[in-house]
Amino acid sequence: MPTPGPHAMLPDTSHDEAARLGFIFSFKEHIAGEVLPGNKITYKTKVEPQFVRDHNRPPKDRHEVHKEMRKDPYWQMWGSLMRLTQELKQESSESIANRQIRSLSDRATKIRSRARNATLRLNPDLEIPRYQTAVDIHLMPGNYYSERTEDDVMAGAMYDPGVFYFAMGGLGRYNQGMGDSAVRWLAEAHADFAPEAILDMGCSVGHSTLPYLDAFPDAKMDAIDVAAPMLRYAHARAESLGCAIDFSQQNAEHTDFPDESFDLIVSHILLHETSRKAIYNIMREAHRLLRPGGMVLHAEAPLRNRELDPYTAFIRDWSTHYNAEPFWGTLHDMDLAEPAIEAGFKRDNVIDINVPMVLDGSLMGGGASWMIYGARK
Numbered sequence: 144m145p146t147p148g149p150h151a152m153l154p155d156t157s158h159d160e161a162a163r164l165g166f167i168f169s170f171k172e173h174i175a176g177e178v179l180p181g182n183k184i185t186y187k188t189k190v191e192p193q194f195v196r197d198h199n200r201p202p203k204d205r206h207e208v209h210k211e212m213r214k215d216p217y218w219q220m221w222g223s224l225m226r227l228t229q230e231l232k233q234e235s236s237e238s239i240a241n242r243q244i245r246s247l248s249d250r251a252t253k254i255r256s257r258a259r260n261a262t263l264r265l266n267p268d269l270e271i272p273r274y275q276t277a278v279d280i281h282l283m284p285g286n287y288y289s290e291r292t293e294d295d296v297m298a299g300a301m302y303d304p305g306v307f308y309f310a311m312g313g314l315g316r317y318n319q320g321m322g323d324s325a326v327r328w329l330a331e332a333h334a335d336f337a338p339e340a341i342l343d344m345g346c347s348v349g350h351s352t353l354p355y356l357d358a359f360p361d362a363k364m365d366a367i368d369v370a371a372p373m374l375r376y377a378h379a380r381a382e383s384l385g386c387a388i389d390f391s392q393q394n395a396e397h398t399d400f401p402d403e404s405f406d407l408i409v410s411h412i413l414l415h416e417t418s419r420k421a422i423y424n425i426m427r428e429a430h431r432l433l434r435p436g437g438m439v440l441h442a443e444a445p446l447r448n449r450e451l452d453p454y455t456a457f458i459r460d461w462s463t464h465y466n467a468e469p470f471w472g473t474l475h476d477m478d479l480a481e482p483a484i485e486a487g488f489k490r491d492n493v494i495d496i497n498v499p500m501v502l503d504g505s506l507m508g509g510g511a512s513w514m515i516y517g518a519r520k
C-alpha cells in the first residue's frame with residue numbers, strides 16, 4: 144500500500160491503524176474492480192429491458208435509471224459496500240487524528256509562532272455558508288469548519304491522509320495531482336503566461352496550492368478557505384515544507400482583496416461542494432479580482448451529464464445521494480459558460496476543457512483527466 148508524503152503535520156499512524164487503512168484500501172480496490180462492473184450487467188440484462196417493456200422506451204436520464212436501479216438487490220449491495228467503506232475510512236481517519244489531536248494542534252501553534260515563510264490570517268466572525276453547514280460533506284465528521292478544541296486542526300488532520308486513502312494514492316504522495324495537472328496544461332497551452340500573484344480558492348490543507356508555487360516560484364501566493372481548522376493545518380504544513388503562502392479565512396464569493404489583485408485564480412474540487420448561486424458569485428468575484436489578461440481556472444471531475452448516456456451519468460452520481468455531496472449532480476448538469484459570461488467574461492474567453500491527469504510528475508494515461516472550467520479576462 145502506498146503511503147502519503149511526509150511533512151511535520153501528518154498524523155502518526157500505528158501498526159494497527161496502518162493495517163486497518165490497508166484493509167480499506169484493498170477493499171476499495173476490490174469493490175471498484177470486481178463489484179462495480181456487475182451494476183452495468185444488472186442494468187443491461189434486467190433493469191433496462193424491464194423499463195423498456197413497461198414504458199416502450201429506454202430511461203431518458205440518470206434520475207429514471209436511479210429510480211429503477213435503487214430497487215435492485217445487486218445495486219443495493221454495491222451501494223452498501225461503497226457507503227460502508229466510506230464510513231470506515233472516515234471513522235479510521237477520525238480516530239487516528241483524535242488520538243493525537245492535542246499534540247497536532249500544539250505542533251501547528253508552535254510552527255506558527257516561528258513561521259518564516261507562510262502567514263495565517265483567521266476571521267472568527269466569518270459566516271460559514273449554508274451549503275457547508277447543511278451536511279457533513281463526504282461524511283467527514285464535523286465537516287471542514289467545526290472547531291473541537293482550542294487552535295483546532297482536527298479537520299485538516301482527518302482530511303489530509305483521508306484524501307490520500309480515498310483516492311487510493313492516485314493524486315500523488317502529497318495529493319498534488321490536480322494542481323500538477325493544471326500547471327502542466329498552463330505550461331503547454333500558455334507558455335508565456337507568468338503570473339505574479341496567484342489565489343487558490345477553497346485551498347483546504349493546500350494539496351493543490353503547492354504545485355503553483357513550484358511552477359511560479361517568484362509569484363506571491365494567497366490561499367483562502369472558510370474553515371479555520373483546515374487553514375491552521377495548511378499553514379503549518381506549508382511552513383514545514385518551506386512554502387511561502389499567505390493563508391486567510393475568507394469566503395470565495397466575497398473576499399477582502401482589492402480589485403485586480405491577481406493574474407491567476409484557481410480552485411480544485413471546490414465548486415461541487417458549493418451551490419448554483421455560489422458559482423455565480425465566485426465567478427463575479429474572480430472577474431473583480433483578476434487583472435486584464437488574467438485567468439480563473441476551476442478543476443473538477445470531468446463530468447458533463449449532457450455528454451453521458453443515462454446509465455453512466457447515474458453511476459457517477461452516487462455521491463449526490465449517498466456520500467453527502469448534494470450539489471455534485473447539479474454542478475455536472477449546469478451550463479458553466481453562463482456564470483462566466485454573467486460575471487463579465489467574454490464568451491470566446493470561456494475555458495471548458497479536459498486536461499490529462501498527472502501523477503507524481505508523469506501523465507497517468509488511459510484517458511484519465513480533470514475538467515478545467517474558467518475564463519480569461
Ligand SMILES: C[S@@+](CC[C@H](N)C(=O)[O-])C[C@H]1O[C@@H](n2cnc3c(N)ncnc32)[C@H](O)[C@@H]1O
Pocket residue numbers: 272275287288321344345346347348349350351352367368369370373393394395396410411412413416417421
Ligand atoms: C474538497 S475541499 C478542496 C480541496 C483543495 N482545493 C485541494 O485541492 O486539495 C473544499 C474546501 O473548500 C472550502 N470551501 C467551501 N466553500 C468555500 C467558499 N465559499 N469559500 C472558500 N472556501 C470554501 C471547504 O472548507 C474545503 O476546505
